Amino acid sequence: MLRTSILNRIEETSIMAIVRVHTMKRAVEIADGCLAGGVDCLEISYTLPNAGEIIRQLNEQYQEQLLVGAGTVLDSETARLAILAGAKFIIAPNYNESVCKLCNRYQIPYMPGCTSMTEMIIAIEAGAAMVKAFPISTYYGPTLIATLKTPTPHLPIMSSGGANLKNIDEWLKSGVDCVGIGSLLTKGTKEEITENAKKLRQAVIKNRMQIN
Template sequence: MFRTTILNRIEETTIMAIVRVETIERAVEIAEGCLAGGVDCLEISYTLPNAGAIIQQLSERYGTKLLIGAGTVLDSETARLAILTGASFIIAPNYDAAVCKMCNRYQIPYMPGCTSMTEMITALEAGAAMVKAFPISSYYGPTLITTLKTPTPYLPIMSSGGVNLENIDEWLSSGVDCVGVGSLLTTGTKEEIAENAKQLKLAVVKHSSRNKSL
């Protein structure tokens, strides 16, 4: 899958589930719930040692039905291992030049966490596909995206934290390109996850429709 194809799919889906699981059984339950609700983009966090195995097994099970990436990737060694297991994108809480270089080499989108405008521009100039507003998005909320997009409207931004069913419309209206969602899409039964995913995706569809009518 080409880098541009992956980015287009992330932008189209808009909602990304941030997943931390200890077993493949729970990972499948979350994946099934997300898919049932229309969310087909999952980040599997390397905060747990089995992340590579989860990515590989989900990739083999779902193929192109799911877009699966690796999160909390702090170094180039982990990035390469994640790519080998089938990760379609790499996300981190920080920017690392070696990880960026590794991802560019294999044409895998890299989305590093950045706090300042300087960090974001540095990452973008180095070849990052999108920047993750972390940990500042959960602190400042949707107005952060509007503030960042004012001087740099071309900057692709992913939020990480602070999104819920009550404020999802505000985040979408702010101009955010992708919304990272944790507990809403990873807690509860498959049916509860599916319902949350459905509501989040519905907000995306409504927002897109409004923009097209303008």
């Protein structure tokens, strides 16, 4: 899958589940719930040692149904292992030049966490596919995106933290390219995850209809 195709799919869905799981059984419950609700992008966090195996098994089970990537990737060694496990994108809470170079070498989108405009421009100029507004999304809320895009309207931004069912419309109207969602898409039963995913996707569709 080409880098551009991966990015197009992320932007099309506009919602990404941020997943931390201890077992494959729970990963499947989350994946099934998200897919049933229309969310097909999952970030599997490397905060847990089984992340690579979860990525590998999800890819084997769901094939093209799911777009599975790796999160909390702090170094190039972890990035390489994640890519070998089948990760289609790499996300981190920080920017790391060696990770950026490795991802570009294998045409895997890299989305590093950045706090300042300076960090974001450095990351994009180095080849990052998108920047993750982290941890500032939680603190500033949806107005952050509009503020960042005023001087750099073409800067692709993913939010991480602070989005919920009550303010998802505000986030989407702000111009954010993808919204990272944790608890809403990873906690509770499969049915609850499905319901939350449906509401989030409905918000995406509604926002696009208003723009068009």
